[in-house]
Amino acid sequence: MLQEASTAVAGITGADIAVAAKYIAAGLCMGIGAIGPAIGEGIAAAHALDGMARQPEMQGALLRTMVLGQAITESTGIYSLLVAIVLLFVV
């Protein structure tokens, strides 16, 4: 048993550690990177909804501005997605 464990440990090479680190990094990148845009888009939607409830006739303009703001907020999330894709498939 002890021998098995020791051979298993000895079987781990630097390349294995690099692969593991790659997957962990991709997961962290996507998970942490998604927090900011999610909070930001939620705040944008909440305030747009406030405005729509107060002035329903402004709905069209508010919706357009909200989607535009959310799209710009989202770009950081998209960048982290691209970094994750690069980590998973390229590096």
Place this chain on the structure above:
Amino acid sequence: MLGEIFAQLSETLTRLGEKPIAQLGLGGLTIRFDYMTIIMSWVVMILLVCVALLLRRGLRQDVEDRPSRVQAALDALLDLLRGQLTSSFSSERLARELFPFISTLFLFVLLSNWLSVVPYLESPTRDLNVTFSLALLVFAMSHILAFRAKGARGFFHGFLEPYPFMLPLNIVGEISKPLSHAFRLFGNVFAGTILVTVVMAKFAPVVVPVALNAFYGLFMGAIQAFVFAILAVAYINVAVES
């Protein structure tokens, strides 16, 4: 460095979809053609032209008659495009001039995103080259229009605003616009494609992909097409106005 990453990325994306690639050597310069993207772009274009011809046949000249269904649908579409997209332009003239451009951009991206819902067809927008060329089109359009509106002196002086030492920052800001514009569309479409492919191949090949396709293909596709068009409007507006 960046070019290397892009080359590797496109290499990987090519292998990921198992797409046939044609190479053309031109005196040391190799041009690579992606069959699938080109064919799918032409499918989108042909579909757009066919729908346009079909809709044109339904139009009536005399206003007295009750409008036909086709005419009502076309009116609704035009109202949507005019009201939501080009109404945010700063001047009436700009909105009138750019309405065909922005509408075509929107319809092309919309149909491209929706194409992946049909089996054996792929979205052309899942290829970074397509989204990049669309973003560069908007970039060139915004700067040509800004040049025309402000003249040579005003155009180049705009880079020195508010202070001359901000010049590098302004240039980087201008370059990052088409970059983020292209990556946003590509990232969303490609992420949806990866998710649907993985779920279809590994977890649930039967019912779940339909729901995923409905969400990522139809819903996100429409949202992203709208966002792409409205960002184009915003970029052109900022370039012409400031």
